[in-house]
Amino acid sequence: MxxxxxxxxxxxxxxxxxxxxxxxxxxxxxxxxxxxxxxxxxxxxxxxxxxxxxxxxxxxxxxxxxxxxxxxxxxxxxxxxxxxxxxxxxxxxxxxxxxxxxINIRPAKVIKGIRSPLLNPKDFDLIVVRENSEGEYSEIGGKIYRGEDEIAIQNAVFSRKGTERAMRYAFELASRRKKHVTSATKSNGIVYSMPFWDSVFKEVSKDYPDISTDHQHIDALSAFFVTQPDKFDVIVASNLFGDILTDLGAAIMGSxxxxxxxxxxxxxxxxxxxxxxxxxxxxxxxxxxxxxxxxxxxxxxxxxxxxxxxxxxxxxxxxxxxxxxxxxxxxxxxxxxxxxxxxxxxxxxxxxx
CATH class of the missing domain: 3.40.718.10 (Isopropylmalate Dehydrogenase)
Known part of the structure; x- marks a missing residue:
């Protein structure tokens, strides 16, 4: 036993x-x-x-x-x-x-008998792989001054090791599902960490030729979770982006x-x-x-x-x-x-x- x-x-x-x-x-x-x-x-x-x-x-x-x-x-x-x-x-x-x-993983799917707030949820079945140890939730930063001059600084930390680890986990998971990985990014607005994220994703994807890929900016991706959730299989995301997406995933399930x-x-x-x-x-x-x-x-x-x-x-x-x-x-x-x-x-x- x-x-x-x-x-x-x-x-x-x-x-x-x-x-x-x-x-x-x-x-x-x-x-x-x-x-x-x-x-x-x-x-x-x-x-x-x-x-x-x-x-x-x-x-x-x-x-x-x-x-x-x-x-x-x-x-x-x-x-x-x-x-x-x-x-x-x-x-x-x-x-x-x-x-x-x-690694944090959170699935979202249509559950029989539970009404999704979406008009046509189309039997979506997706899972978010969230990098769970660094990213935007780092402990690096600080505050200086007081009053109107007060400044708060929060540093995001993206290591190659942590980023690649999350992405490989997502690809391995997708190989047992519908063989598609979407990368959540924002490289058109965040000029260092997200282009780095994109480059690592491109490198890792070469080791998984049987897995199709795409990347979506987080704002558009959030909208697609509502309008086209059925198009997704595995989504890999940074700590903050993954956290937000998975609450949205729960919401479109119904609760x-x-x-x-x-x-x-x-x-x-x-x-x-x-x-x-x-x-x-x-x-x-x-x-x-x-x-x-x-x-x-x-x-x-x-x-x-x-x-x-x-x-x-x-x-x-x-x-x-x-x-x-x-x-x-x-x-x-x-x-x-x-x-x-x-x-x-x-x-x-x-x-x-």
Whole structure:
């Protein structure tokens, strides 16, 4: 039997509701499969933890997490308690950076039974590969002067190693999908980093002659996500561009509450981390109506990461059968609770053929 040790961090807000729901689903899969077992260890690291301890996680938190096979995160942030830059850089981004989770991947597709806000979504099925360690989200910069002379400088950092790594990941992914990669750029307005990005993309593409390519400026690409999402397969993007595109991808699916994500460590030194896109949603926390789909789809991505693609596909098929039959939470036009949707998924998993 394969046993996977998973560090569960529900975090803040609805993370405390959807992580237990997804864990119940994964444990059901384990019961059905027989040859796969999950050992979950839960950690209370969150904004509430920060108020009590002065840190988002203990000083040896990363040492603790390093012994696990992966990290299953719910949500980070409650700006009413802790400023966002403190909570994110103290937990989420700290784990991403220290564990060299250099690739972030986020799929978006038409989900049966969920109405896209697009008039004709045309069965789009795309995935964004986001460089996850540098780019516009660097820690280099500073401020000088005060008052009307105050200046803030934020430096974007693009290394050849980091840029090429993200692009090769995208090409490898496309080779298993529809064999097309789109590069998100803005070389007509950003005069150093984006022409560099374009040149690396052109070089890398030569090693993948069977993969067709194009590049789109980020403003036009954002528009095409709305008008022609079906034309895309794999999109590779910088840290900031990828972040923005993937929220747009969630929106055209019908709700940010259904969008999954994975932060991938590609060198095997540290665990990867799996988290939905939705955030902590403090406005609905405690009402029992949070959409568990984002966390459950994230669980599917974790199964895929461990080589259990067949189980992952089964899980998403079951989720789509549930949504197609109208078991929807209020954010996507339904009236079912978190528990009711989760229970329906679990019941169907037990009888899925």
């Amino acid at each position: 394969k046993t996977l040790k998973i560090a569960a961090i529900p975090g803040d807000g609805i993370g405390k509701e959807v992580v237990p729901a997804a864990i119940d689903v994964l444990n059901t899969i384990s019961e059905i499969h027989g040859g796969l077992k999950f050992e979950f260890t839960e950690f209370p690291w969150s904004c509430e933890y920060y108020l009590e301890h002065g840190d988002m996680m203990p000083k040896d938190g990363l040492d603790i997490l390093q012994s696990f096979d992966s990290i299953f995160l719910g949500a980070v942030g409650n700006q009413h308690l802790v400023p966002d830059h403190v909570s994110l850089w103290g937990l989420l981004i700290k784990i991403r950076r220290e564990f060299e989770q250099t 940010i509450g259904i969008a999954p994500a994975a932060n991938i460590n590609v060198n095997g030194k540290y665990p990867s981390m799996f988290e939905p896109v939705h955030g902590s949603a403090p406005d609905i926390f405690g009402k029992g109506i949070a959409n568990p789909m984002g966390q459950i789809w994230t669980a599917k991505m974790m199964l895929d990461h461990f080589g259990e693609e067949e189980l992952g596909t089964t899980l998403l098929d079951v989720v789509e059968s549930v949504t197609n039959d109208g078991f929807l939470t209020p954010d996507i036009g339904g009236q079912y609770t978190t528990k009711e949707v989760t229970d329906e998924i679990i019941n169907r998993l037990k009888t899925f053929k």
